[in-house]
Amino acid sequence: xxxxxxxxxxxxxxxxxxxxxxxxxxxxxxxxxxxxxxxxxxxxxxxxxxxxxxxxxxxxxxxxxxxxxxxxxxxxxxxxxxxxxxxxxxxxxxxxxxxxxxxxxxxxxxxxxxxxxxxxxxxxxxxxxxxxxxxxxxxxxxxxxxxxxxxxxxxxxxxxxxxxxxxxxxxxxxxxxxxxxxxxxxxxxxxxxxxxxxxxxxxxxxxxxxxxxxxxxxxxxxxxxxxxxxxxxxxxxxxxxxxxxxxxxxxxxxxxxxxxxxxxxxxxxxxxxxxxxxxxxxxxxxxxxxxxxxxxxxxxxxxxxxxxxxxxxxxxxxxxxxxxxxxxxxxxxxxxxxxxxxxxxxxxxxxxxxxxxxxxxxxxxxxxxxxxxxxxxxxxxxxxxxxxxxx
Amino acid sequence: xxxxxxxxxxxxxxxxxxxxxxxxxxxxxxxxxxxxxxxxxxxxxxxxxxxxxxxxxxxxxxxxxxxxxxxxxxxxxxxxxxxxxxxxxxxxxxxxxxxxxxxxxxxxxxxxxxxxxxxxxxxxxxxxxxxxxxxxxxxxxxxxxxxxxxxxxxxxxxxxxxxxxxxxxxxxxxxxxxxxxxxxxxxxxxxxxxxxxxxxxxxxxxxxxxxxxxxxxxxxxxxxxxxxxxxxxxxxxxxxxxxxxxxxxxxxxxxxxxxxxxxxxxxxxxxxxxxxxxxxxxxxxxxxxxxxxxxxxxxxxxxxxxxxxxxxxxxxxxxxxxxxxxxxxxxxxxxxxxxxxxxxxxxxxxxxxxxxxxxxx
Numbered sequence: 044x045x046x047x048x049x050x051x052x053x054x055x056x057x058x059x060x061x062x063x064x065x066x067x068x069x070x071x072x073x074x075x076x077x078x079x080x081x082x083x084x085x086x087x088x089x090x091x092x093x094x095x096x097x098x099x100x101x102x103x104x105x106x107x108x109x110x111x112x113x114x115x116x117x118x119x120x121x122x123x124x125x126x127x128x129x130x131x132x133x134x135x136x137x138x139x140x141x142x143x144x145x146x147x148x149x150x151x152x153x154x155x156x157x158x159x160x161x162x163x164x165x166x167x168x169x170x171x172x173x174x175x176x177x178x179x180x181x182x183x184x185x186x187x188x189x190x191x192x193x194x195x196x197x198x199x200x201x202x203x204x205x206x207x208x209x210x211x212x213x214x215x216x217x218x219x220x221x222x223x224x225x226x227x228x229x230x231x232x233x234x235x236x237x238x239x240x241x242x243x244x245x246x247x248x249x250x251x252x253x254x255x256x257x258x259x260x261x262x263x264x265x266x267x268x269x270x271x272x273x274x275x276x277x278x279x280x281x282x283x284x285x286x287x288x289x290x291x292x293x294x295x296x297x298x299x300x301x302x303x304x305x306x307x308x309x310x311x312x313x314x315x316x317x318x319x320x321x322x323x324x325x326x327x328x329x330x331x332x333x334x335x336x337x338x339x340x341x342x343x344x345x346x347x348x349x350x351x352x353x354x355x356x357x358x359x360x361x362x363x364x365x366x367x368x369x370x371x372x373x374x375x376x377x378x379x380x381x382x383x384x385x386x387x388x389x390x391x392x393x394x395x396x397x398x399x400x401x402x403x404x405x406x407x408x409x410x411x412x413x414x415x416x417x418x419x420x421x422x423x424x425x426x427x428x429x430x431x432x433x434x
Numbered sequence: 435x436x437x438x439x440x441x442x443x444x445x446x447x448x449x450x451x452x453x454x455x456x457x458x459x460x461x462x463x464x465x466x467x468x469x470x471x472x473x474x475x476x477x478x479x480x481x482x483x484x485x486x487x488x489x490x491x492x493x494x495x496x497x498x499x500x501x502x503x504x505x506x507x508x509x510x511x512x513x514x515x516x517x518x519x520x521x522x523x524x525x526x527x528x529x530x531x532x533x534x535x536x537x538x539x540x541x542x543x544x545x546x547x548x549x550x551x552x553x554x555x556x557x558x559x560x561x562x563x564x565x566x567x568x569x570x571x572x573x574x575x576x577x578x579x580x581x582x583x584x585x586x587x588x589x590x591x592x593x594x595x596x597x598x599x600x601x602x603x604x605x606x607x608x609x610x611x612x613x614x615x616x617x618x619x620x621x622x623x624x625x626x627x628x629x630x631x632x633x634x635x636x637x638x639x640x641x642x643x644x645x646x647x648x649x650x651x652x653x654x655x656x657x658x659x660x661x662x663x664x665x666x667x668x669x670x671x672x673x674x675x676x677x678x679x680x681x682x683x684x685x686x687x688x689x690x691x692x693x694x695x696x697x698x699x700x701x702x703x704x705x706x707x708x709x710x711x712x713x714x715x716x717x718x719x720x721x722x723x724x725x726x727x728x729x730x731x732x733x734x735x736x737x738x739x740x741x742x743x744x745x746x747x748x749x750x751x752x753x754x755x756x757x758x759x760x761x762x763x764x765x766x767x768x769x770x771x772x773x774x775x776x777x778x779x780x781x782x783x784x785x786x787x788x789x790x791x792x793x794x795x
Contacts, residue, residue, distance in 0.1 A: 044436065044440065044443070044502055045435065045502075046435060046711070046715040046716075047435070122795040123795065296795075299795075300794075303794070306789045310789060320785070323786075323788050323789075324781060324785045326785070326789075327781050327788045330788060330792075331784065333794075334729055334733075335705040335709070335733060338705040338707075338708035338712075339704060339705060341708055342704050342708055344435075345437040345438075348436075358697075359697075359700070362697075420693060420697035423700060423701070424687070424694070424700075425693065427697075427700065428673050428700055430673065430677060430685075430693055431677055431684075431685040431687045432688060433688045433689065
């Protein structure tokens with residue numbers, strides 16, 4: 044066990060922090076910025092600069108243009124960029140689709156798609172959930188039928204967040220309706236401007252847009268298939284592990300920053316609360332829980348760095364982070380009384396710029412998206428602790 | 435950053451596990467508990483194996499182990515629920531080793547290398563960690579009282595916080611009849627503990643205030659390691675139990691309600707492990723702040739109690755019987771959770787500085 048970093052990582056981190064601080068000051072993006080076009084443009088530019096420096100692929104194998112270094116580089120970079128509010132299009136795409144394509148994609152896909160994913164030219168929404176296949180993802184019914192050197196896709200997907208802003212969708216379809224339900228699924232990577240695709244916006248309580256996406260006789264070349272036909276479930280299970288890691292890092296940064304901002308707010312607006320022993324104790328408990336999340340993040344990344352699957356640790360991080368989003372935002376609002384309930388734009392200024400009120404609303408969905416916390420706990424128990432499989 | 439055990443640590447852990455498996459059984463634990471004594475036989479085996487001198491420098495015939503290595507040893511010993519003052523002895527030896535006087539270092543080095551010494555920290559006068567109160571030294575003789583001294587009635591030497599002869603700090607006292615009188619206490623952990631009265635006891639100045647502070651820090655973190663071991667043991671015991679206990683035609687562990695309890699327990703253990711060893715690492719490198727120690731102890735206390743009590747819930751009747759080992763761990767977890775800074779006391783430390791800047795990344 045050791046808790047320090049080798050010199051070269053310290054050096055890398057110093058450079059990453061310098062870049063992040065400088066870029067953050069130049070871009071001027073702060074929490075709550077809602078101009079999505081501006082964010083996308085800045086995100087793309089920063090992504091290309093990071094890719095040019097080779098930083099996004101520090102941990103990738105050399106034969107794929109990476110530097111073959113420890114996964115800790117990726118982790119440290121994500122921490123520095125996230126903490127300093129640097130927009131770089133870090134949604135699910137690169138951290139999840141990239142590694143999955145690397146592992147399961149064809150040589151052609153790796154050569155053509157992966158570099159563009161890294162420089163931000165290709166971005167992906169997820170096409171997993173369906174109206175009748177939520178947590179029970181393996182019940183999905185969207186069909187892909189082979190027709191010569193093409194597949195024809197029909198069906199509909201829901202909760203495809205970002206589909207209105209991304210170039211592609213990472214789409215799970217049923218390719219063998221006769222097989223047992225996990226066995227007949229395949230993954231496709233499909234451009235969203237393909238004829239036959241319709242996107243319908245859905246607005247949710249967090250204030251964000253997500254989408255329902257309809258696929259009507261959508262024809263895609265067979266080269267869009269990722270990995271083996273009917274092996275999609277296995278790829279999804281692998282890709283989801285990476286999604287959980289991303290959720291963990293981003294959640295941690297968001298929680299830590301929100302806590303910091305809240306303390307700064309209290310100091311300026313409610314110094315009386317900082318003199319209240321009961322309030323300080325409740326804040327201390329939140330702080331302990333943020334550190335407990337940090338512990339899970341490091342445990343998870345340590346597994347990845349050792350070349351092992353972080354299944355258990357990633358699920359622990361997802362559960363803890365999202366439960367804490369709810370607990371922390373709720374407690375902070377509670378400390379502030381009625382002012383805590385004000386929304387951004389109210390005549391009574393919203394506490395902490397509306398950040399905790401927004402986090403509370405978002406926490407309603409955070410606990411079940413990306414695999415509901417109840418499913419995660421079952422994964423921890425069965426795959427992590429080896430308990431007998433349940434019903 | 436590397437969270438796996440080093441080769442040295444793996445070796446320590448494995449050879450200790452072997453020694454403990456051969457010498458600590460649950461029947462023996464029950465006997466020792468009802469007699470209220472420490473395991474002298476195991477202590478002499480540990481002495482023979484050179485384990486007592488683990489924290490002593492090589493130049494004094496010791497094992498020259500780092501604080502991290504010492505903690506791994508304490509964790510393994512705690513996992514067996516052995517009734518020996520290893521954490522106490524290591525905390526004293528390491529505190530004096532790092533900040534103590536030459537004279538005390540030599541005495542402790544020799545005593546632990548030849549196996550004739552067992553050490554415990556005598557710190558508390560009242561209910562807080564009043565490191566400098568409760569003892570007064572005049573012309574090398576210590577007079578005063580200490581409360582809640584772990585293994586106070588069984589150790590050969592006490593490291594006592596006191597002031598006098600113009601010096602504050604810690605004093606090494608040999609337990610001699612007429613000079614040191616112990617009154618045994620009955621605590622929920624069922625491990626030896628005593629209130630102690632020192633009456634003109636011969637006292638060697640062992641270190642200044644910095645040594646006393648280090649003694650408290652070390653005791654707190656090694657106590658946290660014990661809590662981690664109890665929680666980890668209880669989790670593993672529970673996973674084994676619910677995998678093999680059938681009700682309603684299925685193993686208990688196949689029920690989601692049971693699985694989810696186990697997942698929460700495992701999550702708590704994972705968090706505690708990282709935060710405790712991180713604090714130890716910082717202490718080893720001289721960078722630990724009061725908040726780091728308090729964070730580790732707050733999480734250790736809540737984890738030890740939470741996991742052992744959930745273990746009881748999942749075991750049902752079997753878990754609370756005298757024949758089954760779980761009660762050793764749940765009793766001791768609660769006792770350790772309120773020792774060296776309870777969860778509440780630790781949170782109070784954190785609350786004190788809750789608005790200070792934190793290096794989050």
